[in-house]
C-alpha cells in the first residue's frame with residue numbers, strides 16, 4: 001500500500017535512453033490521472049482517478065518517533081515523497097480508501113467489470129500468444145484442464161508481470177533463438193533481450209526490541225487491545241487495523257556525491273524478518289527499519305526452465321553481484337543504526353536484535369547483509385523499452401519484430417525506479433491506454 005513514484009531523475013533517464021514520451025514531465029499527467037489524492041489536487045497530484053491515495057489514518061507512535069529520529073540525524077522532514085522533492089523522512093502515503101487497501105483490482109476493475117466490452121476469466125493461465133506470421137492474432141489459455149483459444153481483433157497485450165511476461169514471450173517464440181531452439185520452440189522473432197535486464201530492490205532489516213508496549217507485535221497486552229482495535233476498525237475505519245505495516249520511510253543519499261537519493265528506508269512498528277514468514281519474530285514488542293538500495297547495478301535474468309507453460313521459469317536474480325550494491329547497502333545499514341540510536345527512540349529502545357552489537361566491523365555487516373537481505377518484490381526490466389539490440393518493446397510498448405503485440409507492466413521499465421513500483425506500473429498502464437486508443441483511432445481513419 002506504499003504509494004511512491006520514484007524520482008523525476010528515473011523517468012528523465014528513460015527519455016535519455018531514447019524513449020520519447022517517457023520523461024518526468026511526460027509521465028506526470030498519467031500519475032495524476034490515475035490517482036484520487038485525498039489531500040486534493042496540486043501541481044503533483046490529481047483527483048478523480050481510480051486509485052485512491054490517502055494519508056495513513058492512525059500511524060503508530062513508533063513511526064512518529066522514527067520520523068523525528070530521522071530529522072535528529074540531519075535528514076529533512078518530507079510530507080510528500082511524490083511532490084517537488086523526494087529526499088527526506090516522513091510517513092508514506094498509502095493506496096487506501098476508507099482505511100482499506102485500494103488495489104488496482106478494486107480501483108480499476110471494480111468500476112469496469114460490468115461493462116459489456118470486458119470479459120474477465122479467473123483461474124485461466126495464458127500458455128502462449130498465437131501468430132499469423134509475425135502478427136499476434138490471439139492467445140491460447142488453459143482453464144480447468146481445458147485449453148481454449150481467444151482471438152484478437154486488434155492486438156494482444158501481455159501484462160503478466162516482470163517474471164511471466166518474458167516467460168510468455170519465450171513460450172510464444174519470441175526471445176533469444178538459441179535457448180528457444182534448445183527447448184524445441186519455433187522462433188517467431190529473435191529478440192535476445194527477452195528476460196534479460198532483471199532488476200530488483202534488495203532489502204535488509206535492522207531490528208530492535210522495544211521496551212514499551214506500543215508496537216504492533218504479538219504480545220499478551222496487544223492481543224488484549226485487539227477487540228477494541230477491531231471495534232475502532234469496523235465502526236470508524238481507524239486504529240491499528242488500518243496500518244499498512246510499513247508506515248514510515250525515507251529517501252536519502254548514502255553519500256553526498258550521489259545525485260539523488262540512492263537508499264530507501266521503510267519503517268515498521270513491529271519486529272520483522274523475512275517479511276513475516278519467520279513467525280517467531282512477530283511475537284514481542286519491537287520495531288524494524290528496512291534498508292533498500294534503490295538503483296542496483298546487479299542485473300539478473302528470467303530463463304525458460306521448460307517449454308511447458310504451466311512450469312515456472314527460472315529466476316536468476318544475481319543480487320549483490322556488483323560490488324557497488326553491497327557498499328551502498330553497507331552505508332545504508334550504518335545510517336539506519338544512527339537513526340535508531342537517535343534521542344527520539346530513547347524511551348523505546350531495547351536491544352538490537354539484528355544485526356546485533358557483535359556486528360560492528362564492515363566485514364561483519366557485509367556478512368549480515370549477505371545472509372539476511374531479501375527482495376522487496378520490485379522485479380522490473382525483463383522486457384525493457386528501448387531501441388538498442390537488447391530492447392524488447394519500443395516507446396509505444398510494441399514488441400520489436402512482431403506486430404499487434406504489446407507488453408504493459410513493470411517488465412518494460414528500462415531501469416528500476418527509485419521507489420516502490422506499483423504506482424509507476426499503474427502510470428505505465430494509464431499511458432498505454434492512450435497509446436492503444438490512438439492506434440485504434442489511426443487504424444479507423
Ligand SMILES: Cc1cc2nc3c(=O)[nH]c(=O)nc-3n(C[C@H](O)[C@H](O)[C@H](O)COP(=O)(O)OP(=O)(O)OC[C@H]3O[C@@H](n4cnc5c(N)ncnc54)[C@H](O)[C@@H]3O)c2cc1C
Pocket residue numbers: 001002003004124125126127159160161162164165168376377378408409410411420421422423425
Ligand atoms: C508482497 C508484495 C508487496 C508489495 N508492496 C508494494 C507497495 O507497498 N507499494 C508498491 O508500490 N509496490 C508494492 N509491491 C510491488 C507491486 O505489487 C508490483 O510492482 C506491481 O504489482 C507490478 O505490477 P505488474 O502488473 O507488472 O505485475 P503483477 O501485479 O504481478 O501482475 C501480473 C499478473 O499476471 C498474472 N499472470 C502471470 N502469468 C500469467 C499467465 N501465464 N496467465 C494468466 N495470468 C498470468 C499474475 O497472476 C498477476 O495477476 C509489492 C509486491 C509484493 C509481491
